[in-house]
Amino acid sequence: MPGKVIAVMVEPGSAVKRGAPLLVMEAMKMEHTISAPADGVVSEILFGVGEQVTEGAQLLAFAAGEA
Secondary structure: OOEEEEEEOOOOOOEEOOOOEEEEEEEOOEEEEEEOOOOEEEEEEOOOOOOEEOOOOOOEEEEEOOO
């Protein structure tokens, strides 16, 4: 769903475990935490705090693997 990024909790190169919070979006007046789908490394953040995001947009680049 479309929304706005209100917090980014990781940086490129961050190793994360499955379920770790990556960023928070506000959509339909509710906050939604986007979590890591698997252990891996965040390779790139594609949107910053305050930016509007369209429905279906990729929010960050994530390489699954050993964290």
